[in-house]
Each structure stands twice: as C-alpha cells, then as structure tokens.
Amino acid sequence: xxxxxxxxxxxxxxxxxxxxxxxxxxxxxxxxxxxxxxxxxxxxxxxxxxxxxxxxxxxxxxxxxxxxxxxxxxxxxxxxxxxxxxxxxxxxxxxxxxxxxxxxxxxxxxxxxxxxxxxxxxxxxxxxxxxxxxxxxxxxxxxxxxxxxxxxxxxxxxxxxxxxxxxxxxxxxxxxxxxxxxxxxxxxxxxxxxxxxxxxxxxxxxxxxxxxxxxxxxxxxxxxxxxxxxxxxxxxxxxxxxxxxxx
Amino acid sequence: xxxxxxxxxxxxxxxxxxxxxxxxxxxxxxxxxxxxxxxxxxxxxxxxxxxxxxxxxxxxxxxxxxxxxxxxxxxxxxxxxxxxxxxxxxxxxxxxxxxxxxxxxxxxxxxxxxxxxxxxxxxxxxxxxxxxxxxxxxxxxxxxxxxxxxxxxxxxxxxxxxxxxxxxxxxxxxxxxxxxxxxxxxxxxxxxxxxxxxxxxxxxxxxxxxxxxxxxxxxxxxxxxxxxxxxxxxxxxxxxxxxxxxxxxxxxxxxxxxxxxxxxxxxxxxxxxx
Numbered sequence: 001x002x003x004x005x006x007x008x009x010x011x012x013x014x015x016x017x018x019x020x021x022x023x024x025x026x027x028x029x030x031x032x033x034x035x036x037x038x039x040x041x042x043x044x045x046x047x048x049x050x051x052x053x054x055x056x057x058x059x060x061x062x063x064x065x066x067x068x069x070x071x072x073x074x075x076x077x078x079x080x081x082x083x084x085x086x087x088x089x090x091x092x093x094x095x096x097x098x099x100x101x102x103x104x105x106x107x108x109x110x111x112x113x114x115x116x117x118x119x120x121x122x123x124x125x126x127x128x129x130x131x132x133x134x135x136x137x138x139x140x141x142x143x144x145x146x147x148x149x150x151x152x153x154x155x156x157x158x159x160x161x162x163x164x165x166x167x168x169x170x171x172x173x174x175x176x177x178x179x180x181x182x183x184x185x186x187x188x189x190x191x192x193x194x195x196x197x198x199x200x201x202x203x204x205x206x207x208x209x210x211x212x213x214x215x216x217x218x219x220x221x222x223x224x225x226x227x228x229x230x231x232x233x234x235x236x237x238x239x240x241x242x243x244x245x246x247x
Numbered sequence: 248x249x250x251x252x253x254x255x256x257x258x259x260x261x262x263x264x265x266x267x268x269x270x271x272x273x274x275x276x277x278x279x280x281x282x283x284x285x286x287x288x289x290x291x292x293x294x295x296x297x298x299x300x301x302x303x304x305x306x307x308x309x310x311x312x313x314x315x316x317x318x319x320x321x322x323x324x325x326x327x328x329x330x331x332x333x334x335x336x337x338x339x340x341x342x343x344x345x346x347x348x349x350x351x352x353x354x355x356x357x358x359x360x361x362x363x364x365x366x367x368x369x370x371x372x373x374x375x376x377x378x379x380x381x382x383x384x385x386x387x388x389x390x391x392x393x394x395x396x397x398x399x400x401x402x403x404x405x406x407x408x409x410x411x412x413x414x415x416x417x418x419x420x421x422x423x424x425x426x427x428x429x430x431x432x433x434x435x436x437x438x439x440x441x442x443x444x445x446x447x448x449x450x451x452x453x454x455x456x457x458x459x460x461x462x463x464x465x466x467x468x469x470x471x472x473x474x475x476x477x478x479x480x481x482x483x484x485x486x487x488x489x490x491x492x493x494x495x496x497x498x499x500x501x502x503x504x505x506x507x508x509x510x511x512x513x514x515x516x517x518x519x520x521x
Contacts, residue, residue, distance in 0.1 A: 050412045051411075051412075052408065052411055052412055071414065073413050073414030074413075074414075076412070078409055078412040078413070079409075080406070080412075086405065086406055087405075090280060090405055091455075091456055091459040091460060091461060091462050091464070091465045092401070092405055093461035093462075093463075096401070096461055096462055096463065097405065099398065100398055100401050100402035100405060100406075100410070101409075101413050102398075103398030103399075104398045104399045104402045104410065104413055104414075104415050105413060105414065134460075134461075136461065139460075149409075152409070156413075
C-alpha cells in the first residue's frame with residue numbers, strides 16, 4: 001500500500017530552487033533513508049511530505065488522499081531534527097511529553113484517562129524509557145530525549161514514522177541501540193520508517209531503500225543497488241559531508 | 248470568620264479575585280513558555296483605550312474594554328502573520344496606539360477622573376455585583392477553554408513544529424490564546440489595575456516555573472501562588488488600609504522570591520559540597 005506519494009515536487013526559497021521535480025513513493029513496511037549533502041533539500045522534502053511546507057509545484061498524497069483533505073494525522077509520526085528549538089528548562093515530565101501527541105489527536109472522552117496513560121506507558125516501554133515517566137524532559141541525555149520523542153511519535157500507533165537526523169550529537173553506543181530499536185519497529189510492527197541522515201554506515205546496515213537527493217532525486221531504489229551505483233561512488237569520492245563508517 | 252469577611256463587597260472581591268487569579272496564572276504559564284510574557288502588558292495598554300472609550304460613550308467600561316482588547320488581540324495576530332514583524336513589534340505598535348487613543352478619549356471626555364484612575368490602579372473592593380458575575384463567568388469560560396485545549400496548547404508551546412505535523416491547528420490556537428489573554432487582562436485590570444495586570448499574569452506563573460518538574464505541577468503551584476496572593480493582598484489591604492492591587496502584587500513577588508530561593512537551594516543540594 002502506498003502511504004505517501006510525492007509527485008513532481010519542486011520547492012523554491014526566495015527564488016532559489018531547493019527541490020526540483022521529485023517523485024517519491026513510500027510504501028507500507030519501507031525503511032527508507034533520504035541521504036544527500038548539506039543543503040540538498042532532505043529536510044525540506046520531509047516537511048513537504050508532512051504538510052509543514054507548501055511545495056512551489058507538485059502534489060502530495062497521504063494514505064490515498066490529497067494532503068489538504070487528509071485528517072488522520074495519528075497515522076503519521078514525526079521526530080524533527082535534534083530538537084535545538086526545544087527549551088531544556090521546559091517543565092514537562094516524560095509522560096506529559098508523550099501524552100501531548102496522544103491527547104491532541106483524540107476527541108474529548110474518546111478514551112479514559114487510564115487507557116490514555118496505558119498507551120503512554122506502552123510507547124515508553126517500546127523505546128526502553130518506561131522507568132523515566134516522571135522525569136523532567138530537560139534532565140535526560142540527548143539520546144534519552146530522542147527516545148522520548150520517538151515514543152511521542154509512536155503513541156498514536158502510526159503507520160509511518162519520519163525521523164530527521166535523529167542521532168546527531170548522540171554517542172556511538174546509544175546510536176547502535178537506537179537503530180536496533182528502529183529495526184525492531186520496522187520488522188516486527190511493520191512500521192514504515194523514513195530516515196533523513198548523513199550517515200552511509202546506517203544506510204548499509206539498516207535500511208531497505210535509499211533516496212539520494214541533491215535538489216533532484218539522484219537515486220531511488222534498494223540499498224544493495226545503491227552501494228553499487230555511480231551516485232554512491234560519486235558521493236563517496238566527493239566526500240559530500242557523509243559519514244562512512246562501520247558499526 | 249473575621250467580621251470584615253461578612254461584608255458583601257469584600258466577599259464579592261474575594262470571589263472575583265480568586266477566579267481571575269486562577270485564569271491569570273494558568274494563561275501566564277503558556278505565555279511565559281512561548282516567550283510572550285509581555286503580551287499582558289501590551290494588551291493592558293490597549294484595555295486602557297477600551298476603558299476610556301466606555302467612559303466616553305457611557306457604556307460599562309469592562310464591556311468596552313473587552314471588545315476593544317479582544318479585537319486588538321486578533322489584529323495583533325493578523326499583523327504578525329501578514330507582515331512578518333519580529334517578536335513583540337506588533338504588540339509594541341498596538342499597545343502604544345492603545346495608550347494614545349486612551350489619553351485622547353480621556354481628555355475629550357472629562358479628563359482623568361476618579362473612575363479612570365480606579366481602572367489604572369485597580370479597585371477590586373469597589374467591584375459591582377454585575378461585574379462580579381461577568382468576571383466569574385468569563386474567568387470560568389477561559390479556564391474551560393484552556394482545559395478543552397490543554398494537550399494541544401501544551402504540545403504547541405513545547406514543540407510547535409511537531410504539533411503542526413501531528414495535525415494541531417496552531418494558527419487557530421494562537422488566536423484562541425490571544426483572545427483568552429485579552430479577556431483575562433481585562434478581568435485582571437479590575438483586580439490590580441491596568442498598570443499592574445501584567446504582574447498577575449507573569450509573576451505567579453514565573454514562581455511556579457521555578458520549582459516545577461512537570462507542567463501539571465507548574466499549573467498547581469502558579470495557581471496557588473496567585474490565589475494566596477490575591478487573598479493575602481486583599482486581607483492586608485483591609486487591615487492596613489493600603490491599596491489592594493499593590494499588596495497583591497507584592498505578595499506575588501514575595502512568593503516568587505521564596506520559590507527562587509527554593510530552586511537555588513535545591514540546585515546547591517544537587518551539586519553537593521565543592
């Protein structure tokens with residue numbers, strides 16, 4: 001099933017082209033990495049897919065509906081780029097942070113408070129943060145905060161999860177367990193995952209398909225073919241600010 | 248019960264004061280965390296124009312101030328959206344205009360008379376039964392609107408982009424928050440006056456934020472600070488025959504000081520010796 005379909009997407013910022021003629025379809029169970037150098041339009045593309053930015057031309061469909069008519073937002077989870085815009089002193093407990101998404105996406109009295117709390121705790125358990133429910137979000141490490149934000153994205157039982165550079169500034173050990181968790185969610189729960197990353201090491205180890213952006217979609221296909229492709233060789237030879245390492 | 252509490256006008260003052268204090272404290276938390284703390288100050292200046300208009304047209308000043316302040320709050324949001332003004336610029340423009348119009352209307356009417364002064368400096372002990380009813384209903388409506396949109400407001404305040412991605416209509420909520428703030432500012436001006444109403448919105452919330460690890464706790468602490476300050480300020484003003492508005496704000500500040508020291512003490516304890 002097609003979850004998100006981007007057709008002929010172009011985006012200009014103050015007259016400068018950021019994305020040109022992008023066609024991309026994300027299907028059920030996909031684990032897609034969107035890679036590309038800085039300024040290649042990766043984050044912009046994700047924001048267009050989520051309706052956070054309006055494309056200059058082209059169309060977006062979510063779950064078979066034009067994005068303007070789409071209202072089932074609990075089916076889409078989003079973890080933005082490591083949240084520098086989040087106030088570290090914000091007085092919110094971990095349960096409150098996860099509950100924001102759940103309670104914002106329901107009609108009043110659709111579930112009891114106990115059911116809601118159960119779902120919050122399940123989501124926290126899924127990301128290994130069940131013991132931190134009462135902790136203040138600002139007191140957690142960067143890696144723990146990212147897990148909480150993933151729990152917030154998962155609490156509505158989405159079918160697709162977008163993650164924008166989720167492990168920036170997170171140590172290697174935490175990164176490894178983080179990606180193992182994503183693998184588990186993808187293979188066991190069938191959750192489609194779209195990951196914006198600079199890290200080709202991640203591409204090699206975890207994802208099933210790759211979309212390589214540089215204003216245009218330079219490559220889209222399986223990650224095995226990507227590793228043999230001209231695009232990959234070019235990117236590696238240019239450096240392109242990509243991280244290439246073994247995990 | 249102390250004898251003075253049996254007087255109707257004092258009971259009315261306590262009743263209205265408590266409802267308005269709770270609304271101010273709860274909204275204040277959202278506003279501070281959105282870095283919009285000074286919106287209360289700006290809207291208070293606009294409320295001054297509304298009061299002057301009411302006195303000029305011989306309409307209940309509270310009603311005129313409500314209409315003018317709510318309309319200005321909506322205009323500020325529109326101006327911010329359409330002209331992409333930085334930060335508080337739109338508030339600065341409208342609040343200055345509000346003050347200018349207020350001064351003009353007041354001078355065209357009967358100058359700065361006693362009634363206008365009561366709105367500038369607050370005079371909750373002179374609150375009329377009709378105004379108490381209006382204040383209680385409106386404050387309850389503000390709190391109900393916050394309760395119904397609590398999770399969305401919290402989500403938007405904490406992480407606006409993720410809230411948008413989750414389908415939260417942040418533009419509508421911005422407008423709702425501004426309108427609720429406008430209503431609360433107008434109600435608060437009766438308690439502490441136009442010049443001090445921002446204090447009732449900012450200081451109890453700031454006190455709560457000193458010690459709270461969760462938003463729920465911040466709501467409880469801020470609300471308690473606001474209610475206790477209004478109660479204590481009113482009580483002290485009756486006993487010492489001093490202005491209630493000043494006494495209320497000073498109690499708010501004392502609470503803020505205490506909670507700041509508590510936070511500092513906790514921080515030192517957590518860091519340990521050396």
